[in-house]
Structure formats: structure tokens, C-alpha cells
Amino acid sequence: MPADRRSGVGPRADRRRSRPDEAEARDRVFRFSRPWCFRDIKRLSCRARKTPFGSRVASAHVTPRKPTLHDVAAAAGVSIAAASFALRDKPGVSPETRDRVLAVARELNYTVNVPARSLRTARYGAVGLYLPPGSTRLPYYTEFAFGVVDAADRLGLSVILLPHRDSDDETASTAFVDGYVVVDATTEDAGIRAILDTGRPVVSGEHVLGGDDRVSASVVSDHASAMTRLLDHLAAAGAQQIGAVLPPDGTAWSRDIDRAYTAWVAGHDGIPISRRIAFVPTADEVAAAVDDVLATEDVDALVVVPSGSAAPALDSAARAGRRVGDDLLLAAYVDEPMHALLTPSVTSFDLEPRDFGAACVALLAEVWDADGPADRVRVTEPRLVVRASTSRG
Numbered sequence: 001m002p003a004d005r006r007s008g009v010g011p012r013a014d015r016r017r018s019r020p021d022e023a024e025a026r027d028r029v030f031r032f033s034r035p036w037c038f039r040d041i042k043r044l045s046c047r048a049r050k051t052p053f054g055s056r057v058a059s060a061h062v063t064p065r066k067p068t069l070h071d072v073a074a075a076a077g078v079s080i081a082a083a084s085f086a087l088r089d090k091p092g093v094s095p096e097t098r099d100r101v102l103a104v105a106r107e108l109n110y111t112v113n114v115p116a117r118s119l120r121t122a123r124y125g126a127v128g129l130y131l132p133p134g135s136t137r138l139p140y141y142t143e144f145a146f147g148v149v150d151a152a153d154r155l156g157l158s159v160i161l162l163p164h165r166d167s168d169d170e171t172a173s174t175a176f177v178d179g180y181v182v183v184d185a186t187t188e189d190a191g192i193r194a195i196l197d198t199g200r201p202v203v204s205g206e207h208v209l210g211g212d213d214r215v216s217a218s219v220v221s222d223h224a225s226a227m228t229r230l231l232d233h234l235a236a237a238g239a240q241q242i243g244a245v246l247p248p249d250g251t252a253w254s255r256d257i258d259r260a261y262t263a264w265v266a267g268h269d270g271i272p273i274s275r276r277i278a279f280v281p282t283a284d285e286v287a288a289a290v291d292d293v294l295a296t297e298d299v300d301a302l303v304v305v306p307s308g309s310a311a312p313a314l315d316s317a318a319r320a321g322r323r324v325g326d327d328l329l330l331a332a333y334v335d336e337p338m339h340a341l342l343t344p345s346v347t348s349f350d351l352e353p354r355d356f357g358a359a360c361v362a363l364l365a366e367v368w369d370a371d372g373p374a375d376r377v378r379v380t381e382p383r384l385v386v387r388a389s390t391s392r393g
Contacts, residue, residue: 127158127179162195223253231303
């Protein structure tokens with residue numbers, strides 16, 4: 001045996017000592033590749049490859065990166081600022097430029113990088129949504145909430161549904177949000193008081209009773225005008241004495257409707273015949289109120305305002321021997337999907353709650369802008385949907 005092998009000296013021994021230990025080399029390669037393999041399984045795929053020593057270790061294969069705002073701007077041939085304005089539907093770019101940027105964004109599958117934007121703007125990228133207590137089982141508020149979520153998503157924002165507060169709890173929600181959307185709010189609600197005390201922007205759907213001067217902006221429906229139109233419609237169909245089932249007067253819109261009803265009846269030399277029930281009534285509450293109104297002599301038309309009242313009102317009228325659409329005209333105020341399926345189908349106002357919720361988010365986005373909204377109050381007109389219940393014969 002050669003001396004260099006026996007003694008551990010010579011050229012071969014030097015090469016052995018300079019060669020890395022196989023286990024050490026394998027660990028070095030695996031340490032390099034391991035973070036890439038396990039950090040994001042959706043973006044990385046691992047394949048085996050041979051080391052110089054014949055063993056197989058994992059290596060990372062990186063899929064293409066997500067497109068950025070820079071990519072969208074470059075592909076559309078516009079500046080980064082113009083691309084940002086177009087994607088956020090802000091003024092400052094032409095309709096043609098906006099359409100081109102949106103088309104490129106869709107083609108590239110571009111989505112807003114919310115964490116990066118939050119770092120740039122020092123915002124959370126979230127909107128707090130507060131609904132009236134007990135309202136989540138009513139179709140109107142469900143649709144309103146979906147409108148808020150859809151509009152927020154288009155702006156790259158998240159929505160946090162906020163919990164209700166006890167009457168003695170004046171602390172604000174700890175939600176990390178940049179602003180709030182509230183609907184049918186009143187300062188009698190401890191949650192609303194806490195939200196108004198945060199100092200963050202608040203946009204209300206309808207005026208906030210007792211705190212309208214503390215909100216940043218509002219989207220409201222012209223309920224006084226709408227109620228007047230509905231009463232005019234009933235009168236044109238032959239109604240002489242119109243009764244009403246009303247919600248509590250704890251919200252601005254319920255007060256507007258009540259005042260419009262009272263003024264209209266007085267202007268037609270009539271006597272107001274109304275009963276109040278809960279904001280979210282039970283079927284028994286609706287039935288009792290309708291029975292009381294119909295017990296009054298000569299009532300030949302009825303408006304039920306609280307959501308969910310139409311079906312119980314039809315049942316009560318039938319028990320009283322009244323024929324809805326013939327000797328009794330019946331209208332609900334807030335339209336619901338089931339109104340078209342009832343027999344007879346029930347006339348009501350389409351308040352377009354999904355669009356209403358989206359309009360609140362759009363207005364909140366304007367509030368965040370440096371210049372603020374052009375109009376602090378945006379007014380919408382409810383659309384009357386006439387059905388068989390107010391069409392005699």
C-alpha cells in the first residue's frame with residue numbers, strides 16, 4: 001500500500017481533508033432549499049436533485065410572481081398614479097384610460113396588495129359595519145350588508161361586522177378599521193355613541209337621530225316624499241280612509257314616514273288611524289295592530305311599514321273578512337322578495353338596499369380623500385313597485 005494512504009499524508013490525504021464532509025454538504029444544500037419549500041406551498045414546488053455525492057435533496061422551484069401596480073401601469077402605457085386612480089375609480093383619468101387599465105388588470109389577474117397599501121397609507125384597509133340590533137334576520141339589512149361588502153371588495157377593503165353593545169357600555173369596538181358604515185342609527189344605541197366617539201370617519205345610511213351633526217356624511221332616502229307618493233297612489237285607486245301600522249319613532253326615517261302620513265291625512269280632511277309596533281315585530285304583534293286598525297269604521301286601505309309585516313297583515317285581513325285588492329287595499333313600505341309571491345302580491349317600495357350599502361362605502365372612500373365629498377348628504381328616491389294588492393278588481 002502506498003505510503004500516503006497508510007500514513008494519512010500526501011496528495012490524496014490533502015484532497016480528502018479539503019473535501020467537505022458529505023453530511024455537512026447535504027445539510028448545507030437542504031438548509032438553502034428548506035425555507036423555500038415550506039414557506040408558501042401555493043407558490044413553490046419542490047423537486048429532487050442529485051448532490052455531487054449522489055444523494056437526493058429538495059430544491060425549490062419558484063412559480064411566477066404576482067403582478068404589481070407597476071406591471072399594470074407599464075402594460076397599459078400609463079403612469080403609476082394614473083393606474084392607481086383608474087383602479088380605485090378616482091377622478092383624474094379619462095374614461096378611455098380607466099377602461100384600458102381595468103382591462104389590463106383583468107388580463108394580468110392583478111389584485112390589490114392590501115398589506116403593502118396599508119403600510120403606505122398607514123391604514124388598516126378595513127371598514128366597520130354596524131347594523132341595528134335584531135336586524136340581521138330581515139332581508140333589507142342582509143342586502144345592505146352585501147352591498148357594503150361588494151363595494152369594499154372592489155376597493156380592496158375588508159369589512160368587519162361589529163357587535164352590539166349593552167346599554168351601559170360606552171366603550172368603542174376595538175376593531176382595527178379606518179372608518180364606519182352605520183344604518184338606521186340612533187344615539188339611543190350605546191354602540192352608535194361609542195362609534196361616534198372614536199373620531200374616525202362615519203358614513204350613515206339614513207340620518208342618525210340625535211347625532212346627525214357628528215357623522216362625516218350620509219346617504220339618505222327621501223321617505224317623506226315616498227310616503228306621500230304611496231298615499232297618493234292609494235287615493236287614486238279609490239281609498240278614502242287609510243290606516244297605518246308604524247315602527248317606533250326612534251329612527252329618523254320612521255319619524256319622516258310618520259310625519260308624512262299625518263300631514264297627508266290632515267291635508268285630505270281625514271283622521272290618522274295608526275298603531276305602533278316593534279322595529280322587528282313578531283307575527284302576533286303585526287296581527288294585533290292590523291286588527292285594531294281594521295276595527296275602525298270605513299278603513300279601506302292600509303300601509304304596513306315595519307319589515308316582515310306584509311304576510312301577517314294579509315292573514316289578519318282575511319280573518320276579518322276583508323278581500324285584499326278589492327274592499328281593502330294593502331301596501332307594505334319596505335319591499336321584500338316574498339312580496340311578489342304572496343296572494344295577492346303586495347305593493348311596496350324597492351329601497352334597493354344593496355345599492356344603498358354600496359353608496360355608503362363609496363361616500364366613505366370620498367371622505368378619506370383629502371378634499372372630502374362634494375356633497376355631505378346624498379339623497380336617493382325609493383321606487384314604488386305596484387302589485388295586485390293595491391289594484392282593485
